[in-house]
Amino acid sequence: MRIEPKMPGRQPRTRIQKKNTETILEAALEVFSQHGFRGATLDQIAKAAGLSKPNLLYYFPSKVAIHRALIDGLMKTWLDPLREMKADGDPVEEVIAYVLRKLEMAREFPRESRLFANEIVQGAPNIMDKIEGELKNLVEEKAAVIEGWIEQGKIAPCNPYHLIFSIWSTTQHYADFDAQIRGILHPEGDAHFEQARHHLETLFRRMLTP
Amino acid sequence: MRIEPKMPGRQPRTRIQKKNTETILEAALEVFSQHGFRGATLDQIAKAAGLSKPNLLYYFPSKVAIHRALIDGLMKTWLDPLREMKADGDPVEEVIAYVLRKLEMAREFPRESRLFANEIVQGAPNIMDKIEGELKNLVEEKAAVIEGWIEQGKIAPCNPYHLIFSIWSTTQHYADFDAQIRGILHPEGDAHFEQARHHLETLFRRMLTP
DNA sequence: GTTTCTCTTGACCGAATGGTCAAATCTGCT
DNA sequence: AGCAGATTTGACCATTCGGTCAAGAGAAAC
Numbered sequence: 496m497r498i499e500p501k502m503p504g505r506q507p508r509t510r511i512q513k514k515n516t517e518t519i520l521e522a523a524l525e526v527f528s529q530h531g532f533r534g535a536t537l538d539q540i541a542k543a544a545g546l547s548k549p550n551l552l553y554y555f556p557s558k559v560a561i562h563r564a565l566i567d568g569l570m571k572t573w574l575d576p577l578r579e580m581k582a583d584g585d586p587v588e589e590v591i592a593y594v595l596r597k598l599e600m601a602r603e604f605p606r607e608s609r610l611f612a613n614e615i616v617q618g619a620p621n622i623m624d625k626i627e628g629e630l631k632n633l634v635e636e637k638a639a640v641i642e643g644w645i646e647q648g649k650i651a652p653c654n655p656y657h658l659i660f661s662i663w664s665t666t667q668h669y670a671d672f673d674a675q676i677r678g679i680l681h682p683e684g685d686a687h688f689e690q691a692r693h694h695l696e697t698l699f700r701r702m703l704t705p
Numbered sequence: 706m707r708i709e710p711k712m713p714g715r716q717p718r719t720r721i722q723k724k725n726t727e728t729i730l731e732a733a734l735e736v737f738s739q740h741g742f743r744g745a746t747l748d749q750i751a752k753a754a755g756l757s758k759p760n761l762l763y764y765f766p767s768k769v770a771i772h773r774a775l776i777d778g779l780m781k782t783w784l785d786p787l788r789e790m791k792a793d794g795d796p797v798e799e800v801i802a803y804v805l806r807k808l809e810m811a812r813e814f815p816r817e818s819r820l821f822a823n824e825i826v827q828g829a830p831n832i833m834d835k836i837e838g839e840l841k842n843l844v845e846e847k848a849a850v851i852e853g854w855i856e857q858g859k860i861a862p863c864n865p866y867h868l869i870f871s872i873w874s875t876t877q878h879y880a881d882f883d884a885q886i887r888g889i890l891h892p893e894g895d896a897h898f899e900q901a902r903h904h905l906e907t908l909f910r911r912m913l914t915p
Numbered sequence: 916g917t918t919t920c921t922c923t924t925g926a927c928c929g930a931a932t933g934g935t936c937a938a939a940t941c942t943g944c945t
Numbered sequence: 946a947g948c949a950g951a952t953t954t955g956a957c958c959a960t961t962c963g964g965t966c967a968a969g970a971g972a973a974a975c
Binding site: 511553 | 923924
């Protein structure tokens with residue numbers, strides 16, 4: 496006798512389950528990042544995934560469950576660039592490398608960036624726990640590292656938290672406000688990212704060089 | 706015989722019309738900035754305005770009309786800080802003053818900032834014409850001014866467009882990503898804006914001082 | 916090939932949403 | 946007061962949305 500009539504466990508067990516959950520999450524990323532949670536519909540996601548709506552709900556119990564699964568799967572990836580900033584490297588170069596990694600992510604994964612942006616602009620109703628947990632801890636850890644560099648005179652004095660905010664805002668801007676940037680610059684494809692790379696490297700190098 | 710059964714002209718004619726259109730736009734700003742266009746409902750706006758839903762639609766023909774009226778009324782205010790950056794002032798101080806004005810706006814008018822953020826993150830479907838018109842022209846004009854300052858050696862070389870993007874992103878971040886910042890800093894009220902002011906002044910001063 | 920479980924979907928449901936309408940009420944003018 | 950136009954709203958409508966369900970189609974173990 497089956498206890499659970501739908502998806503047996505948390506993890507996909509069969510080949511088909513694995514493929515379809517991936518397809519659904521990919522489609523959901525596309526739709527959620529473009530319209531936000533409220534603006535996205537299950538029909539849109541189903542169409543983008545090439546599946547029927549009841550079929551989506553066979554793999555995920557609800558719309559919020561899809562959104563939640565997406566964010567859970569992406570949070571790690573999103574924090575990795577900051578994690579990679581190591582206390583034992585050359586301070587200025589470590590920060591600059593972080594800036595460039597973050598910018599590269601904005602270029603490669605704009606949908607992921609906009610997914611978070613949509614969520615946070617609207618008050619982060621579904622991810623505040625993660626912000627106050629994982630994210631906050633990591634930021635505090637790295638802020639302490641930066642503070643240490645400042646005390647050692649390795650980088651110019653500044654508020655490490657706001658430095659991190661500046662890095663986030665300037666880099667993610669190229670993904671989140673892509674429409675505005677394209678409206679002003681009319682770049683060919685990603686051409687403006689080369690300028691952005693140089694500009695942000697300059698900005699933060701001048702900021703940090705003692 | 707009345708030709709137009711509803712609101713006679715574009716401009717409010719009576720005291721009541723003026724008061725109610727203002728009330729509605731204020732309520733709409735509150736709701737749209739919090740939930741985005743798609744996520745906001747007429748019932749929410751009506752409730753926030755203290756009016757009935759049909760009454761909203763007596764003053765505005767549709768939901769999109771309310772949104773449009775809001776954006777039209779706000780666009781000017783939003784561009785003013787950049788307009789005030791004058792070519793004949795001291796270059797570094799002019800830019801810094803612009804940064805601080807923009808940050809002040811993020812503090813005073815976070816809802817307006819989030820209204821635009823919501824719209825642009827989702828591809829700016831309703832304001833692309835304004836971005837490619839008014840905004841683009843103004844940015845090109847001011848970019849030329851900055852370019853002039855660079856050629857005169859008054860400020861350190863940089864890409865003026867990306868400088869403007871950096872100013873927008875860093876300042877608006879404090880309004881648009883308020884939820885994230887509060888989740889990390891847990892500030893008392895606006896306390897963190899004082900730090901932000903000092904941080905951004907330092908950031909752009911180090912960037913621009915020749 | 917039969918059985919058992921997995922997968923898929925057309926039809927349907929209740930709630931929410933943008934919007935309409937006609938009737939009722941209010942306001943300002945004479 | 947009485948009239949005309951302005952304002953307000955309860956009831957209603959069509960559509961869309963998230964979600965259910967039962968029945969059918971596929972895959973695989975025996």
